[in-house]
Amino acid sequence: MSSFSRSAQQWATFARSWFLIDARMQPPGKIAVMCSVRLQGKHKPIYHSLDCGDHVVVINTRHIAFSGNKWEQKVYSSHTYPGGFKQVTAAMLHQKDPKAIVKLAVYGMLPKNLARRTMMQRLHLFPDDELPDDIRANLTEELPQPREIPRKLSEYTQEEIDAFPRLWT
Amino acid sequence: MAARSVLMSIWTSFTGLKLGVTSTRLSAFQRINVPQLPTLTIQSRGVRQVVEKQEDKTTMIEGQILDVPAGPQPPNPEAKCPIYRWNLQHKYNYTDVLLLSQFIRSDGGMLPRRITGLCPQEHRKIAICVQMAHRAGLLPDHKPKLPEGHVPKRLKPQLNRYLTRWSIKSVKPIYKAGLKWCKKRMSVGHPALKNNVRYSVKPLYIKH
Numbered sequence: 001m002s003s004f005s006r007s008a009q010q011w012a013t014f015a016r017s018w019f020l021i022d023a024r025m026q027p028p029g030k031i032a033v034m035c036s037v038r039l040q041g042k043h044k045p046i047y048h049s050l051d052c053g054d055h056v057v058v059i060n061t062r063h064i065a066f067s068g069n070k071w072e073q074k075v076y077s078s079h080t081y082p083g084g085f086k087q088v089t090a091a092m093l094h095q096k097d098p099k100a101i102v103k104l105a106v107y108g109m110l111p112k113n114l115a116r117r118t119m120m121q122r123l124h125l126f127p128d129d130e131l132p133d134d135i136r137a138n139l140t141e142e143l144p145q146p147r148e149i150p151r152k153l154s155e156y157t158q159e160e161i162d163a164f165p166r167l168w169t
Numbered sequence: 170m171a172a173r174s175v176l177m178s179i180w181t182s183f184t185g186l187k188l189g190v191t192s193t194r195l196s197a198f199q200r201i202n203v204p205q206l207p208t209l210t211i212q213s214r215g216v217r218q219v220v221e222k223q224e225d226k227t228t229m230i231e232g233q234i235l236d237v238p239a240g241p242q243p244p245n246p247e248a249k250c251p252i253y254r255w256n257l258q259h260k261y262n263y264t265d266v267l268l269l270s271q272f273i274r275s276d277g278g279m280l281p282r283r284i285t286g287l288c289p290q291e292h293r294k295i296a297i298c299v300q301m302a303h304r305a306g307l308l309p310d311h312k313p314k315l316p317e318g319h320v321p322k323r324l325k326p327q328l329n330r331y332l333t334r335w336s337i338k339s340v341k342p343i344y345k346a347g348l349k350w351c352k353k354r355m356s357v358g359h360p361a362l363k364n365n366v367r368y369s370v371k372p373l374y375i376k377h
Contacts, residue, residue, distance in 0.1 A: 025329055065329035068357035068377060072340040089342045095326055150264035150331070152307045164267040165241045167251040168285050 013046060017054045017140040023102065024060040027067055030146035031058060032105035039110065039119040051115065055122045057135060062098040062127040065147075066090065076104060098127040250288040258291075259365045263301035263332065266308060273299055277311040297359045304333040332358045 004012060019038055023031045034056075037043055041052035066074070074090040093100050102125055110116045124135060217232035243254040252258055261268050272280055272287070272295050279299060282292045302308050306329070334356050343353050354376035363373055 063329060065331055067330070067332045068355050069330075069333050069335050069337070069340040070355050070357075070377070071328050071330060072337060073343050073355045075342045075344055075346070087342070087344055091326060091328060094328070150305070150307060151266070152309055153266045153270055153311075154309050156267065161267060165243075165255070167243075167255055167268070167271055168287075 014052075018135070018138040019054060019056045020139050020142040021056065021058045022060055022142070022145060023058050024063040024145075025065045025149045026145055026147050028061075028064045028102050028105050031064070031102060032109050034143060034146065035102075035106045035123060036109035039106070039122055049111075049115070051118070053119055053122060055124065055138070057124045057126070057131070057139065058102055059126045059129055059131065061102045061125050062094075064094075064101065076100075099125040249286070250291055251286055252291045252295075253288070261295075261298065262362070262365065263298045263305065264307070265298075266302060269295060269299050269302055270308065270311070273308070273311055275311060276313040277303060277308060294361050297361050301332060301334075301359070304337070305329075305331040334359050 001009070001012070021031055021034060035058065038056050039053045040049075041047050041054065044052060046052060071091040071094075072089060075087050076090065076093050077085065077087045079085050088096075090101060103120075103123070106123055107116070107120060110119050218235050220231045220233050222229040222231070243251075244256050245254050248254045252261075257268070263269075272285055274280060277299075279292075279296050282289065285292070287295065299308075303311070343355065346353050356375060357377050358373070358375050360375060363375070365373075367373065
């Protein structure tokens with residue numbers, strides 16, 4: 001802002017902000033895109049590959065929604081040692097660890113360099129609504145959800161249901 | 170004799186006809202020699218309320234026609250299918266629950282085509298959208314009734330999903346997805362809805 005003093009403007013440009021994303025009923029891929037953009041710092045006009053990323057906090061990762069039949073079809077594989085090749089479906093992985101799907105999605109979308117690990121350290125995932133107090137104190141901005149959540153039939157009021165015309169009798 | 174009594178009952182029901190707003194198709198019986206009403210009238214069987222009156226030894230069961238106020242007129246009344254009558258051909262999706270709920274039973278199944286009057290293509294599309302809405306959990310009150318005292322053996326994992334084409338139990342995991350040029354894609358949505366109106370520039374993305 002032009003009305004800031006020089007030191008305040010400097011601080012506002014280079015400070016590391018904390019973003020909050022609610023992943024309830026959202027596809028994990030779209031959440032991961034938003035996270036990776038902000039972790040790299042690509043949302044800033046002063047972007048440089050040397051560390052200008054911000055912190056991102058994702059809540060409700062237990063309640064993400066996959067489109068299609070990906071819960072059953074998507075397979076996460078892990079080669080740890082010869083003979084230790086494991087393949088787990090998204091549903092089984094989510095049951096074992098509700099943060100893993102979002103974490104793997106963000107990890108795959110970050111640039112494949114040494115800065116990726118530091119960027120992953122700045123990503124904070126929480127399976128439910130509860131946040132520790134120190135992280136809650138740091139939050140600056142909440143990002144809008146990428147997908148519009150459709151309304152259930154029980155969420156419509158009786159007036160709206162009556163106002164909709166009967167198509168056939 | 171039975172046919173004559175059927176035709177008499179049809180004639181009496183015709184006299185009690187209301188000039189309703191929306192048209193319904195005539196049933197199979199009525200297509201056989203029935204006097205043609207003038208073409209301007211739109212026929213509909215009124216909603217009837219069953220009233221039982223008990224006298225000395227006789228019980229009178231009467232279907233009284235309720236006076237339901239006429240709803241809004243469809244913009245295209247000459248079409249046969251209700252979706253075409255209201256010009257909703259390529260405009261609905263699995264999220265339009267208010268529309269879909271008019272074509273389903275209370276336990277979630279689809280109503281037969283001969284009752285709703287849908288054309289076969291639209292009936293199939295609505296059935297697909299209803300399936301997707303059920304799998305997305307948008308119709309929570311239209312579940313089939315379980316027998317009383319039924320306790321599920323294993324708690325099913327509550328996973329949120331949307332635009333699911335296949336049924337959950339029928340899908341197998343893709344262990345070997347293949348290289349980019351021959352990848353086994355995961356299908357999202359349904360190709361029957363590919364002609365839906367899109368207001369954005371991006372094409373419909375079905376193979377993820």
